[in-house]
Amino acid sequence: MTLRQILQSATLKSEELIDKISNTSNQAVKTRENLFAELSDELSRYVELEERYILPLLRKDPQNKALAADATKGNKELKSRLEELGAVPKDDDAFLAKVADLNKGLQQHVRDERKELLPAVLKALSDEEAEEVASKIQDGLADAERARREARQRQAEQVRREQEAAEQAEQAQRAAARAQKAAERDARRAIAETADTIEREAASAVEGVRHVAADMAESAQRATEAAGEAMTIYSGTARRAGDDVRVMIEASNSALRTVAEVPTAYLEWASRIARASTEAPQRLLACRSLKELAETQRDLLSDALRDWMEGSSKLLEITQRASRQALRPLDARLS
Numbered sequence: 001m002t003l004r005q006i007l008q009s010a011t012l013k014s015e016e017l018i019d020k021i022s023n024t025s026n027q028a029v030k031t032r033e034n035l036f037a038e039l040s041d042e043l044s045r046y047v048e049l050e051e052r053y054i055l056p057l058l059r060k061d062p063q064n065k066a067l068a069a070d071a072t073k074g075n076k077e078l079k080s081r082l083e084e085l086g087a088v089p090k091d092d093d094a095f096l097a098k099v100a101d102l103n104k105g106l107q108q109h110v111r112d113e114r115k116e117l118l119p120a121v122l123k124a125l126s127d128e129e130a131e132e133v134a135s136k137i138q139d140g141l142a143d144a145e146r147a148r149r150e151a152r153q154r155q156a157e158q159v160r161r162e163q164e165a166a167e168q169a170e171q172a173q174r175a176a177a178r179a180q181k182a183a184e185r186d187a188r189r190a191i192a193e194t195a196d197t198i199e200r201e202a203a204s205a206v207e208g209v210r211h212v213a214a215d216m217a218e219s220a221q222r223a224t225e226a227a228g229e230a231m232t233i234y235s236g237t238a239r240r241a242g243d244d245v246r247v248m249i250e251a252s253n254s255a256l257r258t259v260a261e262v263p264t265a266y267l268e269w270a271s272r273i274a275r276a277s278t279e280a281p282q283r284l285l286a287c288r289s290l291k292e293l294a295e296t297q298r299d300l301l302s303d304a305l306r307d308w309m310e311g312s313s314k315l316l317e318i319t320q321r322a323s324r325q326a327l328r329p330l331d332a333r334l335s
Contacts, residue, residue: 003125003134007118010049011110014042018103022096032090043082043106045144047075053137054121064120071117074109081105154285161281169274176267268314272307276300 001009017039024032050071058068085098122130280300287293 001134001138003130003137004118004122006134006137007054007121008114010046011106014039014046014106015103017042018099018106021099022103026091026093026095029090032095036086036090040082040086041148043078045141047079049137049140051075052140053133054117057121057124057133058117061120061124064124067116067120071113074112078102078105078109158281162278165274165278168277169271172271172274173267180264268311272311273304276303276307 017035021032021035021039024035055068055071058064058071081098081102085095085102088095088098125133283296283300284293287296
């Protein structure tokens with residue numbers, strides 16, 4: 001493309017985007033946001049290329065300094081209108097009014113440049129110089145397009161990593177919930193079975209005491225006082241057996257309450273691992289040297305090992321506390 005063709009077509013993409021935005025409704029917020037992002041990128045690139053390659057040529061010629069100043073002022077006004085449009089909520093009626101204002105300023109800017117700036121530039125340059133400038137502008141456009149494509153790829157990759165991290169966190173939460181339900185179910189079953197066994201054995205012991213007492217009472221009718229003392233001993237034994245049963249149930253309940261903390265600790269540990277896996281790629285991408293990359297990888301490994309040890313320590317602490325709480329009523333009873 002010649003320099004004339006490049007300058008005449010520089011704003012075509014921006015004009016197409018403005019037309020698309022003008023045909024959207026207040027409900028199409030996401031569409032407006034995406035179109036505005038493209039428009040902002042196109043206009044910023046247009047202004048940047050003009051100020052880098054065209055205006056310096058005009059400033060060299062004393063006759064064109066005023067024209068370069070006007071073009072610079074027009075670019076500032078264009079960027080100001082673009083910033084104002086970006087600040088307006090995309091679902092507001094004022095948004096389309098600002099779009100129309102931006103389009104009006106762009107059209108006036110294009111007319112002025114095609115009428116004055118373009119002829120002055122072409123007049124100031126030889127054919128070889130014009131071709132060289134056109135080549136630089138095309139290279140700049142190619143670099144900008146490549147950078148934008150790479151940015152989209154990085155953004156897509158970041159979105160993919162965030163989705164994977166979110167899925168992993170959700171899976172960890174579901175696994176933790178299942179583990180908690182299973183632990184509670186197993187604990188309730190174990191306590192219920194233990195309590196039933198203790199109650200049956202206690203009842204059997206009491207019944208045995210009653211039978212023994214009855215037999216002794218029958219065989220010792222002539223020793224009423226001795227039989228009465230024996231019954232007193234057996235009654236005390238039955239009461240102590242009942243107290244022991246209550247202590248065993250209390251110890252089991254205490255263990256159950258502590259075991260319920262295990263799923264919470266596991267969920268906290270899984271959340272930290274998921275959060276670390278989300279932050280790690282961002283920290284690695286921010287590295288600007290091989291040394292910084294190695295140091296970041298070292299830090300990530302240290303953080304992962306520390307999280308692992310802290311999680312294991314937390315689970316062991318819960319286990320120890322469960323044992324101590326379960327033993328406390330038993331030790332008190334035995335003493």
